[in-house]
Amino acid sequence: AYLRELDARRDTILGSIRDQGKLTEELEAKIAADATKAELEDIYLPYKPKRRTKAEIARERGLGPLAEAILADRAAVPAELALAYIGEEVADAKAALEGTRDILSEQFAENADLVGKLRTYMKERAFMRSRVVDGKQEAGAKFSDYFDHVERWANVPSHRALAMLRGRNEEVLSLD
Structure with missing residues (x-):
């Protein structure tokens, strides 16, 4: 029963990604190789149709480059970088950092490799x-x-x- 459900879910995921026009041979092979529902869902997450998220709202407010800058320069002080993003859409540095947190959280949550490693780490340690x-x-x-x-x-x-x-x-x- 589990294997039938797994195959059915795999077919649904492949169909959804294909309909979006985002299915590559590499992605299809990765989906075909996954052995558990959790792994399938981890891969599907970035392609899953979703409601408007806090991260999308933050990107619309122009905070995407701030998130990239924070990731790119670990020595930078995020609060100082955030000052450059204060304006009509972003009230203060705190709001800029909250939006950036939402963007980064979504990126990390949608990274199947990272989620898999974290799951393994949590189980083991x-x-x-x-x-x-x-x-x-x-x-x-x-x-x-x-x-x-x-x-x-x-x-x-x-x-x-x-x-x-x-x-x-x-x-x-x-x-x-």
Whole structure:
């Protein structure tokens, strides 16, 4: 059943990219070689039709070159570079940097190789650690199992991760 679903998804993705006129032989071979749905989705993400994103709005405001400049020169101070982009569309340096963050976040999220490497890294090396926020022991008693908890990220069941995230959202736990 999984393989049938995988093949069906692969066909759908190929059809969508072909309809956009963006299918190359190299891309088609890469899609054909992928063995999991996650890998397929990682490759498809940049081609997936999407709503107007914050990154698109930032690009329309002229912040694309700022994102490129920040990536190109690691020694540069982003806040100083952002000053050159203040104008009608961008109120201040903070707004310029927020828009640039949106652009870079989208670029990184759509980079299939990077996402694959991060996924592998997280499975192999990452830990999820939670600690109680000082003074919140009584208020957050329902999260007491996670007051000082460490677990490999790959082994954390979804219900436990969600509980820890709820604890963070309620400002009872801090997550590292």
